[in-house]
Amino acid sequence: MGRLIVVSNRVPPPEDKRASAGGLAVALQAALRERGGLWLGWSGETAASEADSERVKTRVEGNITFSLVDLTQRDIEEYYSGFANRALWPLLHYRLDLADFDRRDTSGYFRVNALFARILAAEVKPDDEIWVQDYHLIPLAAELRARGITNKIGFFLHIPWPPPDVFSAMPWHRRLLETFTAYDLVGFQIDYDAENFINCMVREGIGRETSRGTFRAGEREFRIAAFPIGIETDEFAKMAVEARETSLVHRMEESLENRKLIIGVDRLDYSKGIDQRMLAYERYLDNNPSSMGKVVYLQITPKSRSEVPEYADMQREIAETAGRINGAFSDLDWTPIRYINRTIRRTTLAGLYRMSDVGLVTPLRDGMNLVAKEYVAAQDPENPGVLVLSRFAGAARELDGAVLVNPYDLESTAGAIAGAISMPLDERISRWRGMFDRLRQYHVNNWCDTFLETLEKPLNVPAFGSQQPPLRKAS
Incomplete structure (x- = not known):
């Protein structure tokens, strides 16, 4: 089993500044320590130029390497403040009245995802597994595939996913949906969000659900499932x-x-x-x-x-x-x-x-x-x-x-x-x-382990059953 690579918008602070770290950071780092790995993300700092944003700063804690990337002011305004937080965040929370769909911000969002992919592609080894976290980085797998990366790549969305009539209000909704087909596993918090996502894909004619939890789009087949996150x-x-x-x-x-x-x-x-x-x-x-x-x-x-x-x-x-x-x-x-x-x-x-x-x-x-x-x-x-x-x-x-x-x-x-x-x-x-x-x-470590076990299993091997916690009926 190769290394685990986690990619998120931000990277946890050093150990001596992490007294109040939440369960998610603790669980992901436990998984990284078990296998050895890399955590890549934005440093939170502003790069003076685009050339500076290509330079990676690293920090090593045991067998985990934290790779931090500075973003230019333009990147921050378009990728983070713009598309991620003024378009995707309100859209995925059903707030169309607050969504701002700006073409320049959209370009910035895909540009920064391409930046992360360039940096990561140079580090990936053949047996590594990649786990992408949250809405900031949806296109990352597609960018990695375009650079020849064939490793297992999973994605987990920490926020809701809306039904087709809401999501399709975004002018570039189809382009974003198509990037999901580059993943091997797409995870959501609850079954309702997974169902909404599948309905969006089917409504756009991007593919079809071939069996419960398995989706085919063109030549690619991948899993879609709910993994309710826990705490420690x-x-x-x-x-x-x-x-x-x-x-x-x-x-x-x-x-x-x-x-x-x-x-x-x-x-x-x-x-x-x-x-x-x-x-x-x-x-x-x-x-x-x-x-x-x-x-x-x-x-x-x-x-x-x-x-x-x-x-x-x-x-x-x-x-x-x-x-x-x-x-x-x-x-x-x-x-x-x-x-x-x-x-x-x-x-x-x-x-x-x-x-x-x-x-x-x-x-x-x-x-x-x-x-x-x-x-x-x-x-x-x-x-x-x-x-x-x-x-x-x-x-x-x-x-x-x-x-x-x-x-x-x-x-x-x-x-x-x-x-x-x-x-x-x-x-x-x-x-x-x-x-x-x-x-x-259903401790947070259970959430982490279940997702990674599902990512590792071949598509023809059942991956759910007892691992998938029963959810309450709607009331």
């Missing part, structure tokens, strides 16, 4: 127990003065439904006047993509919503919403999850949403909190103990908050136990 469950649970002893968590607990705590943790993004969530909480306060002064909602929302105008506008709107609600409901000794606009260490978050009575995870659309899984993992088995979860998060297909809501329905979400706050202990334990057991069974 036991490790995160232990982290949550230990974090309860940190000074910041202690301060938070003392400041609550025995009030109930609702927590929301999201990167600043319109897909997360933060504004709608605050409005639902406002509706909860209106409908439950006896809760005044007894419940606090903590919303932690680090800034994101500040260079994109839509995000700056959204940050202002959410802050105004929080301010208006606090102005209307606050008392001298109580503020209903605590809104924090900065990054909190993952270890501290684990402690805050554990002390919270309700985890409010209500994205308008999400590929999976690992906050939901982390919230469950962090709970006290003898006194767990309640997860209120959007039915439009991929995690809703697995976490059957959550209280599912439609985040667009403020009244029902407010009712779900009320029900979660007052839920009896025995029901809370029952709901939590099933979810926690599932998270332990």
